[in-house]
Amino acid sequence: MSDPDNKSARPHLSVVIPLLNEEGALRELHEKLTAVLVRLGHTYEILFVDDGSRDNSAAILDELVAADEHIGCVRFRRNFGKAAALDAGFKRVRGDIVVTMDADLQDDPEEIPRMLAKLDEGWDVVSGWKEKRHDPLGKTLPSKFFNFTVSRVSGVKLKDFNCGFKAYRREAIDGLRLYGELHRYVPVLVHWRGFSVTQISVTHHPRTTGVSKYGVERMLKGAFDLLTVLLITRYRTRPLHMFGLIGALLSVLGFVCLSYLTVLWFQGVRPIGTRPLFFLGLLLIMVGVQLVSTGLLGEMLASSQQTRGESYVIKQFSEPRSRHLELRQVPDQKPGGAEADPVVPGSGATAG
Numbered sequence: 001m002s003d004p005d006n007k008s009a010r011p012h013l014s015v016v017i018p019l020l021n022e023e024g025a026l027r028e029l030h031e032k033l034t035a036v037l038v039r040l041g042h043t044y045e046i047l048f049v050d051d052g053s054r055d056n057s058a059a060i061l062d063e064l065v066a067a068d069e070h071i072g073c074v075r076f077r078r079n080f081g082k083a084a085a086l087d088a089g090f091k092r093v094r095g096d097i098v099v100t101m102d103a104d105l106q107d108d109p110e111e112i113p114r115m116l117a118k119l120d121e122g123w124d125v126v127s128g129w130k131e132k133r134h135d136p137l138g139k140t141l142p143s144k145f146f147n148f149t150v151s152r153v154s155g156v157k158l159k160d161f162n163c164g165f166k167a168y169r170r171e172a173i174d175g176l177r178l179y180g181e182l183h184r185y186v187p188v189l190v191h192w193r194g195f196s197v198t199q200i201s202v203t204h205h206p207r208t209t210g211v212s213k214y215g216v217e218r219m220l221k222g223a224f225d226l227l228t229v230l231l232i233t234r235y236r237t238r239p240l241h242m243f244g245l246i247g248a249l250l251s252v253l254g255f256v257c258l259s260y261l262t263v264l265w266f267q268g269v270r271p272i273g274t275r276p277l278f279f280l281g282l283l284l285i286m287v288g289v290q291l292v293s294t295g296l297l298g299e300m301l302a303s304s305q306q307t308r309g310e311s312y313v314i315k316q317f318s319e320p321r322s323r324h325l326e327l328r329q330v331p332d333q334k335p336g337g338a339e340a341d342p343v344v345p346g347s348g349a350t351a352g
């Protein structure tokens with residue numbers, strides 16, 4: 001029987017696993033993960049995304065793909081980063097529910113059933129929280145600061161944005177575009193699209209094979225991405241509100257400085273052109289005007305973007321039933337399947 005959507009081949013659950021040089025973990029991960037998924041009893045697929053590994057990972061993945069029909073693999077030409085790897089995975093999996101996890105055995109597959117149970121409660125995204133984290137202090141401390149900041153700035157109340165272990169309803173990630181270091185901010189992006197996000201604490205194991213790819217310096221770089229995230233979520237359609245507000249504030253401050261000096265000048269206090277306050281005032285106004293201009297440029301960009309992509313996510317669309325009724329009332333089509341002539345304004349006059 002033909003099945004245009006190929007729905008029969010669509011699994012209930014897809015697991016996406018980005019990896020870079022994880023040769024020591026892959027076989028064991030496959031074994032443990034498969035045991036859990038089989039026990040769950042859902043149809044499933046596992047998609048490994050090899051983010052440019054240079055060790056033996058590729059060969060091991062080839063072996064796993066050949067041995068297990070549930071396994072797929074996307075291989076990047078070089079290392080493009082975890083966000084890109086997740087993006088490639090999200091675009092290729094077909095499950096109604098998508099779970100992401102790291103490949104280094106630090107995330108425990110045994111947690112997946114609990115995550116799915118949480119989704120069943122009605123949440124769209126369940127994010128893992130490594131409550132007892134087994135990583136060096138040099139990593140956990142900056143991470144705490146990072147999580148606190150992101151949570152405050154974004155308004156998404158999660159304790160662990162860095163955790164790669166998450167479960168999503170398919171709709172939550174459809175149309176999401178991840179690049180750079182945006183993988184840390186998926187809950188923020190998804191929350192902004194109107195989906196509900198929650199967290200559960202998950203077991204976290206120490207890394208026993210391979211090395212961590214994320215040090216403090218990558219986290220610091222990630223801090224800049226928070227600005228990006230703000231810009232592409234809250235201020236995406238109104239960049240002038242972000243730049244314009246700061247710019248206007250600075251300009252007003254500068255104006256106050258110069259006004260004060262002007263009053264002094266009228267009172268006979270001279271010279272004012274050599275005073276630090278004079279230069280500060282000028283600088284504030286110049287920087288302020290530049291920020292406002294940047295905001296205006298942003299508005300122009302945003303307005304041209306609006307015509308290309310949609311800036312909203314639709315949950316449901318109930319089509320007016322009359323549309324279908326009208327369709328049925330349309331007079332019979334011309335013989336040969338050609339559509340009835342469209343009514344062209346003015347065509348009657350020229351036809352005669």
Ligand code: UDP
Pocket residue numbers: 018019020021022051079080081082085101102103104106164211212213214
């Ligand atoms: N990873 C990746 N591309 C990268 C860096 C990391 O796919 O450029 C993968 C890595 O193989 C692992 C996951 O992302 O499966 C998390 O990385 P890691 O364990 O090094 O981070 P940590 O747990 O130390 O924060």
Ligand code: MG
Pocket residue numbers: 102104106207212
């Ligand atoms: Mg890890």
